Amino acid sequence: MKKLDSQRRRYPLRPTLYYCFLWLILLLPIPGKTQSLTMLRAEGGKTVDANGKEIVLRGFNVGGWLLQESYILKTDTLDSQARIRAGLLRTMPEKELEDFYAQYRAKFVTKADIDFVAAQGFNCVRLPFHYDLFLTREQRRARNLASRSPRNVAAYVQTLSQWYDQNQLFTDAKNLDGFRLIDDVLSWCAANKMYVILDLHAAPGGQGFDRNINDNFVPLDLWKRKDAKGRLIYQDITVRLWEKLAARYQKDPRVAMYDFINEPHKVNADNGLSNDNAEINVLYSRLINAVRGQGDKHLLLLEGNGYGNEYTNLTPDKLQIQDRSNLVYNAHRYWCPNDPAAADSNPNQINLLANLAAFRTKWQVPVWVGETGENSNEWFAGAVQGLNNQGIGWCHWNLKRVEGVTSLLRVRHYGSILTPEGRAALLRNVEFKQCIPNRDVIAALTGPATARTPFAPLSIPGTIHATDYDMGRNGIAYHDSYAERIDYRKEAPTNNGSVYRNDGIDIQMNTDKPSNGFAVGDMAAGEWINYTVTVAKAGAYTLQARVKNDSATPARLLVKLDDAPIGSLTVNQTQAAAPWVTVAVPMATLPAGRHTLTLYVEQPGASLSWLQFNSTTPTTQGGQ
Known part of the structure; x- marks a missing residue:
């Protein structure tokens, strides 16, 4: 294997429940694996077993x-x-x-x-x-x-x-x-x-x-x-x-x-x-x-x-x-x-x-x-x-x-x-x-090439960590301007932080509390991220977001539910001493059920730790 320059970070353990489920899977019989192995041979451009069946x-x-x-x-x-x-x-x-x-x-x-x-x-x-x-x-x-x-x-x-x-x-x-x-x-x-x-x-x-x-x-x-x-x-x-x-x-x-x-x-x-x-x-x-x-x-x-x-x-x-x-x-x-x-x-x-x-x-x-x-x-x-x-x-x-x-x-x-x-x-x-x-x-x-599946169960009301977006290909689960490396001479990582997930979404370590230890950053205009969410009960919710902006230019993020805008976040430059702030935005009533929540980048510059949906509705937007 050709050596790579590796710049990795530390990762938290998955929940114990996941491991229990994993071991249960391992104990189950594996479909389609009932026949004995036989010697493989070449038949033209194919590899076949002793019965002439192609084995890929x-x-x-x-x-x-x-x-x-x-x-x-x-x-x-x-x-x-x-x-x-x-x-x-x-x-x-x-x-x-x-x-x-x-x-x-x-x-x-x-x-x-x-x-x-x-x-x-x-x-x-x-x-x-x-x-x-x-x-x-x-x-x-x-x-x-x-x-x-x-x-x-x-x-x-x-x-x-x-x-x-x-x-x-x-x-x-x-x-x-x-x-x-x-x-x-x-x-x-x-x-x-x-x-x-x-x-x-x-x-x-x-x-x-x-x-x-x-x-x-x-x-x-x-x-x-x-x-x-x-x-x-x-x-x-x-x-x-x-x-x-x-x-x-x-x-x-x-x-x-x-x-x-x-x-x-x-x-x-x-x-x-x-x-x-x-x-x-x-x-x-x-x-x-x-x-x-x-x-x-x-x-x-x-x-x-x-x-x-x-x-x-x-x-x-x-x-x-x-x-x-x-x-x-x-x-x-x-x-x-x-x-x-x-x-x-x-x-x-x-x-x-x-x-x-x-x-x-x-x-x-x-x-x-x-x-x-x-x-x-x-x-x-x-x-x-x-x-x-x-x-x-x-x-x-x-x-x-x-x-x-x-x-x-x-x-x-x-x-x-x-x-x-x-x-x-x-x-x-x-x-x-x-x-x-x-x-x-x-x-x-x-998985199928067109699949989009949840990375984690996400519910409203509740907190949605920015890095827990859906699994799937660029253009289906998310859109990022640089999502794969197709030139061996270009060594720039597709994930600028190279942590937590392995997509084009740029993820960095995040020591801000509370968080899951990671945040999405380096978001360019026109990029977006999808999350599969379940709204437990129809009603009015307040969107809060934990964000930061290191640049002097205001950043703007648009939040959509099933492609309908439900909130807009403007993130002004934050202070180096306390870079993370919580921004709150009133929203319209959300329908109950399973939906696609989309974070769309209108103006770049912001990093996002989490989105939180609460039942109370503040009337002003501010920071803390």
Whole structure:
């Protein structure tokens, strides 16, 4: 997964009642999941099961678990798992380090997490893992030493070469963490009739520059590093690892695909390699031949250069293989248009929808989006709609993220991983029962494109928090001028505060009391927000609003009920010492029943914490 600069905040827990309801859902049988899993295969551009039925894989990545990516844990300055481990080793012995990681792996993803994913209707899990999980604890000690200083890398490579020659790598399947953890996930997923994609996310040596992704010591060492015998030893080790995986899982129908290497990137002439993916071709050809040589017929997922998307010299006709069956081509879709007509001039660059479909048609191979996400709900909904319309499967990134609004589950802030208190809090907070479901993300990924549903039950009389607007797409639940990121070069967040919700609506932290801790701000003229409300009893109500305005120009907000204006709020500049004021406005009689309340921005400048509807009716407008 490509690293993002993360600026997140703290979040309150959802009400206990919600969790009770959630657990009830998990205990219910899952519709449409009664048939047993069978081996998948490619049939032209489709993926089908043993009965010839098309299976479109839609699911979630469980990144940050078997390979820690710093931004997922909000340890960005440490930049990679190896640097996190090196930091921890400055304050603890290796046994304590290994014990901590054993606890982390036991808690971050469990059967409860997989059950929850299944309950949302997804049918697969992509499992990103680090090759070091297939080393023994003693072998990982050598890798830890290499992480402490570049001077130790050469010695580590020679040690790996010796283990390789002496057949001491990946041999103790019963006791190696990697095999045990894969077996756990396969069991959990099979209980929910879900497939698993095995993803070598951090390959030996590192497949690119970004060590957050591949945890490398030296960039591109997978493609360049030779041992004392002149061998590309990291590639030899990668082939052996997949041989061991194939030997163990070759007849296992729970495994949908082998994803050989995640996101090769910057494998080009600028970095002393070829400009036509020649090195990637050689390794992929070796891997395919090695797996097929064992009689393994699993689907094999190939990832192109440039973070998994570019396939020059990697098309089926170019690979140096005898068996071209059951190949699947991958795309990772981030920060790009969802317009089905948008196309890249390079037909081998396939992250755009048109190129994906055209590549599938030309080469008669299935295509699959192994990663997509890290955007707004508006973008998610558009991406899902576009991919579903083409019959292309996808896997959202990611299941969990500390203070993350784009993930399926949100992990609360825990402090620093480098302190005992922080580690204890992290181990507690990553547990499923402590995580907060991002219901708006789930709705964007699973709901109809035109759906608008309440985010929270809202009643009149009562208080309506500005951030509890309806769930749905831009133009349906709300209108915001910048609601999705479709250019990877434009890094401005779609939600300026990047907290609480994941829409185009700009939300900031709010310490004003009383509030829910958040407020809507940066409202441009012409923007609007919808709320589904229930008016308990017809009658006259007073509208009060908790607002502020940092500018000298008055702001004006119009409140409508079912498109009929019911009140207008003028917000003059407020004082820095006490920025929030309560403004009251008399209104006409409101009818009973279920209605759409709309907040419309006539003049920009205001921030809104809440609206409150009371039965008394003041005759003047003022502030306090």
